[in-house]
Amino acid sequence: MIILVAAAAENDALGKDGNLLWHLPDDFKHFKSLTSGHYIIMGRKTFETFPKPLPNRKHLIITRNVNYEAPDGCIVVNSLEAALKLSQAQEEVFVIGGGEIYSEALPFADKIELTRVHHAFEADAFFPELDLTVWELLSEVMHPADEKHQYSFTFQTWIRK
Template sequence: MIAAAAENNALGKDNDLVWHLPDDFKRFKKLTTGHAIIMGRKTYESFPSPLPNRKHIIITRQKDYKPADGCIVVNNIEAAIKEATDDEQPFIIGGGEIYKLALPFSDKIELTRVHGTFEADAYFPEINTKDWELVSEEHHEKDEKHNYSFTYLTYIRKE
C-alpha cells in the first residue's frame, strides 16, 4: 500500500488531497512506475488521465463502468489482486475504503505521514503496531514548496 495521511489519518476531502507536497508526488511516481496500481473508482476519477507507465486496476460496484482504454475494471479486492499477480510489487493507492479492504492482503505500507490534522471524508486505516513493524523513517521539514512537514514511513507486516 502507498498513501499520504495526516496525523488523524485524513486522506482527503471531496475526492481531492487537502495538501500539496511535490516531493511526495515524486516519490509516489518513482515507487509506482512500472507497477500495477489498484484503486477505487473515485480515486481513479480524481486523476486528469491515467497515470503513465502503470497498469490501472479499478474496483467499482458499477456494472457497466467504462474507464479509459487499457484500464482493468473489477468489482472486489480479491479480483484486483488476481489481476496484479504478474507484478511482484503491485500498489494499493486508495481511497479510504479500498485501503481498509486491502489491509489484510498487504505486506508493506509506504506511508507519508503529513504532520497536521485535517478535516476529511476519507481516512487511512489505523496501523496496528502488533501487526506492523516500522523499518524506515525519513523526516522532511516544511519549506517554500511544502506547507507541512512530513515523514516517509515504511512498515512491513510482522511474521
Template sequence: MGVVTMIAAAAENNALGKDNDLVWHLPDDFKRFKKLTSGHHIIMGRKTFESFPKPLPNRTHIVITRKKDYKKEGAVVVHSLKEALDRAKEDSQPFIIGGGEIYHQALSMADKIELTRVHGSFEADAFFPEIDEDNWELTASEFHPKDESHNYSFTYLTYTRAQ
C-alpha cells in the same frame, strides 16, 4: 503474487482527503509516489481513478467498482479487491493507492505500507486505517521539513507486516 504494498499520504488524524481531493500539496511526495509505482499495477477505487485528470503514465490501472457496466479507457475494471489482486499477480509489487474504503479492505492482505505521514490534522471525509503496531513493524523513517514548496512537514514511513 508479489509484495502487495499500500501507498498513501495521511495526516496525523489519518485524514486522506476531502471531496475526492487531497488537502495538501507536497511535490516531493508526488515524485516519490511516481518513482515507487512506475512500471507497476496500481489498484484503486473508482472515485480515486476519476480524481486523476488522466491515467498516470507507465502504470497499469486496476479500478475496483460495484458498477457492473463501468468502462474507462486506460483502466482494467474489476469488481472486488480479490479480483484486482488476481489481475496483478504477475507484478512483483502491485500498489494499492486508495481511497479510504479500499485501504480498509486491503489492510489484512497487504505485506507492506509506504505511508507519508503529513504532520498536521485536517478535516476530511476519507481516512487511512489505524496501523496496529502489533501487526506492523516500522522499518524505515525519513523526515522532510516544511520548506518553500511544502506547507507541511512530513515523514516517509515504511512498514512491513510483522512475522
C-alpha cells in the same frame, strides 16, 4: 508483494470531497518513483481524481458499477479480490486508495509506504489505523516544511511482522 501507498495526516485524514488536503511535490515524486512500471489498484473515486491515467502504470479500477467504462489501458474489476487475482503474477502491486480500498486491502498487505503529513485535517476519507502488534516501522525520512511544502512530512516504510 502487496504494498499500500498513501499520504495521511496525523489524524489519518486522506482527503475531503474527493480532494487531497495538501500539495506536497516531493510526495508526488516519491509516489511516482514507487509505482512507475507497476500495477496500481484503486477505487473508482480515486481514479476519477486523476486528469488522465498515470503514465507507465497498469490501472486496476474497482467499482460496483458493472457498466463503468474506463479509458484504454485500464482494467475495471468489481472487487479487490478480482484486482489481486489479475495482478498476482506481478512481483509488486501497489494499492493507492481510497479509504475504503485501503481498509479492505490492509489484511492482504505485506508493506506500507506511508507519507505521514504532520498536521491534522478535517476529512471524510481516512487511512485505517495501524495495529502496531502487526506492523513494524522499518524506516522513516523526515522532510521539513519549506517554500514548496506547507507542511512537514515523513516518508515511512512499514512491514508486516
